[in-house]
Amino acid sequence: MENNKNINRRDFLKRLNAATAAIGGASLVGCGNASTGTTATATKKEKSGGMTYRTTPTTGDKVSLLGYGCLRWFSLRDKETGIIDQEGVNELVDYAIAHGVNYFDTAPVYCDGECERVTGIALNRHPRDKFFIAAKISNLSPEQFSREETLKMYENSFKELNMDYIDYLLLHGVGMGKGIEEFEARFINNGVLDDLIEDRKKGRIRNLGWSFHGDVKVFDHLLKLHDEGKYTWDFAQIQLNYVDWKHAQEEHPRNINADYLYGELEKRGIPAVIMEPLLGGRLANVPDHIALQLKERRPDLSIASWAFRFAGTRPGILSVLSGMPYMEHLKENIETFSPIEPLTQEDMDFLDSTAQQLLRYPTIPCNDCKYCMPCPYGLDIPGILQHFNKCINEGRMPLTSQDPTYREARRAFLIGYDRSVPKLRQADHCTGCNKCTQHCPQNINIPRQMKRIDRFVEDLKQEREFDKTTYIWMR
């Protein structure tokens, strides 16, 4: 029992690290190639321009194009005590600021509620005018919709961050859940948005905006409010990357392509902050043959840097967020953005063809953000999905039961599954209660994916026959 417990926890942490390693943006292909390393250093010397900055139209802030996403400090938790390594965070923040990064994105719900405090401690060691803090109002569950609860959360952010003003305040995840109805319940009906506008006048909030996931009607509605002059937005945060640019809807019909979102913002001169430039790490950790194509085109660039350059090329982009819990990722990303080498149209077309190839891989668009957790029935949802995706990306998935590598792939999948996720937390325990789906920013129909994986596991365990067509239709 004792043994089991340790292994489970270790597995969990290991997986966490693996997942975040991918997200940080280091390319495995790049790392393993010594000659690439040398070229990269050469490029670094060439690039003497320093960090690329974009200016906000409202406050004239010069914001670094690389923004620091603070969601993933949880990777720096001590394995035994669970305490986030503050020293480690300080070191990363110091390096980032020294190299021109000045936009830091937090939220009260990140890192089990510790994100703001930890980030605040690290940032407050620097002059207040050296950085911009982005904070959010994460009143995401119905019991927090009331005016009291929402304002309590808002005020608490100032305390946790230990700052008297917020540079960029976002209404967190508008469009999630029940769409417009939920947006109105969270910010309009309780009068909170009016208070925020007041605070913007007072300068407690320097820029007011929102981060958008989900229902495009809410996006359109917010822009309509802007057009009508009811509420004006200083910036907006959207998901943008070379897959979502034109193909978000192919992943899920409820998703909206990023070219539309960006286009609408650009039309109105609203600067866009970009989240998920790597699609939760999936654009850093691509299937091997796709990695090869990218490497062939530019051997000196990492896989992830393509995605960052895509996200940062357009002029209406204010900042591209990356969660960087490891120094290597931070260094690499700073290099990519110092200064950014914009993509040519030809590059863009190339990335679009890459996106189309990626879509042929039936990975599940999970970004390991853990918004779905905790599952009331104990499932490790991101763990299950990450294992599934990992096997697909590594080309270890038995596509049919007649595959010559079937036996080997079967063993790897099943043993790896037990290693990544304890039996009690595996997909077969999903009750389909559907409490998770509403929290998923990627609109993944989690119960359905759990059933699909469960069925796949059963096929493997029972050695039932299946072929290529069995699983594609369930996407």
Add this chain to the structure above:
Amino acid sequence: MLRKLRIGLAAIFYAAITLLFLDFTGTTHKFLGWMAKIQFLPALLATNVAIVIALILLTLLLGRVYCSIICPLGVMQDIIAFFGRKSRKNRYSYSPAKNILRYTVLVLFIVAMVAGVGSAVALLAPYSAYGRIAQNLLSPLWIAGNNVLAYFAERADSYAFYTAPVWIRSIATFSVAAATLVIIAILSWRGGRTYCNTICPVGTFLGILSRFSLLRPTIDTAKCNSCGLCSRNCKASCIDGKSHTIDYSRCVACMDCLENCKKGAISYTYKRTKATAEAEGCDASRRSFLSVATLFAAGTIAKAEEKKINAGLAIIEDKKAPVRETRIVPPGAQSVRNLANRCTACQLCVSVCPNEVLRPSSNLATLMQPEMSYERGYCRPECTKCSEVCPTGAIRLITKEDKSATQIGHAVVIRENCITQTDNVSCDNCARHCPVGAITMTRSNPNDKASRKVPVVNTERCIGCGACENLCPARPLSAIYVEGHVTHRTI
């Protein structure tokens, strides 16, 4: 030479049979499974006439080589006795046979077998006693070692080893196994084959036959100088050096005396001699042994502390076993009765069950015999491992197809526990995982279309595999559990 041959063969048998109990992956059973099936009692219970006759003939021909080579408990005693002799040379001496004791045990054993008192049979059966020791005491060490390898394999990105759970399936059985080991270890350390010649019913039975064996160690009185070295080194205490006689009912044909005799006076040959000394009364004080009955009391162990969970994972409460009116026995057992009558509780099935379903019973009448429970896993459709390994016919060989049509029990719904009622969420996990489609979801209130759907079981179709019980999210007691059937039937 004969002695070396005996040791070599014994080592092979002992290692192989031990491996059967250690190998949780079930791969060696294909090649070595027969070694469990040629054990005397299992073969007898399986009414495997050919093997029983072969073993009888073997004993009539060579004496009790079965006890020295095939029986793992016997070999284990030899190993312990070897170290006992290392600590003190010439430690044995001739002692008269404890006939009253051994024949009483044999008669009681036969009575118990006929009367179907499975727990008494299981307690005395030598092969099964060894099985319990291997399963309960050796297997955890083996698996722990495997888990260390799995730990490194994982880091090396290898799938050669995988982690297996280490858990005590039944405190009662574990205690019995531990006590058996302690008693036998003490007896064999001090007196060699004491257990085999006073208690073991198989030993006693084969002893009756070996009196008449064709080949046997015989003392050439012309060469013998009555030094007594043979007596003092006979682990069966059956050589009376003074009268130059050997009690062949107790001799396990270990051939040690052949090599110990400095004068070469003992040889393994065909020679008829008159039957040896009869019983001289039972010296119970010297050979006293603990009443096994006292070991039946099952201790309780503090429940392992709840798992600590990293933030973001809900705590999962352990499942509790429901109270089942009839115990569930595996497909292939045919009926609770058949299993009770034939099983010697060797734990081989328990060792190989990959789904953590089989565990020894703690019920006094069926003590240590396997039964099923679904808190940790369920009887998966692709697995028929227990039926493949069972040496006694308690669990008959069954195909996957037959298994999927064998009703070993049926599911019972406890609606009050169902999360559709307690948590007001939808759930169809039981219905979705039923391999035979015996569960359907229906409105909890037929008049209210908005009411949550709850499972109903078609008991005619249900096979009792426990997928529903195991995967039911209700904890600690499942909202659906399996009630066993006394007699299995095909549906």
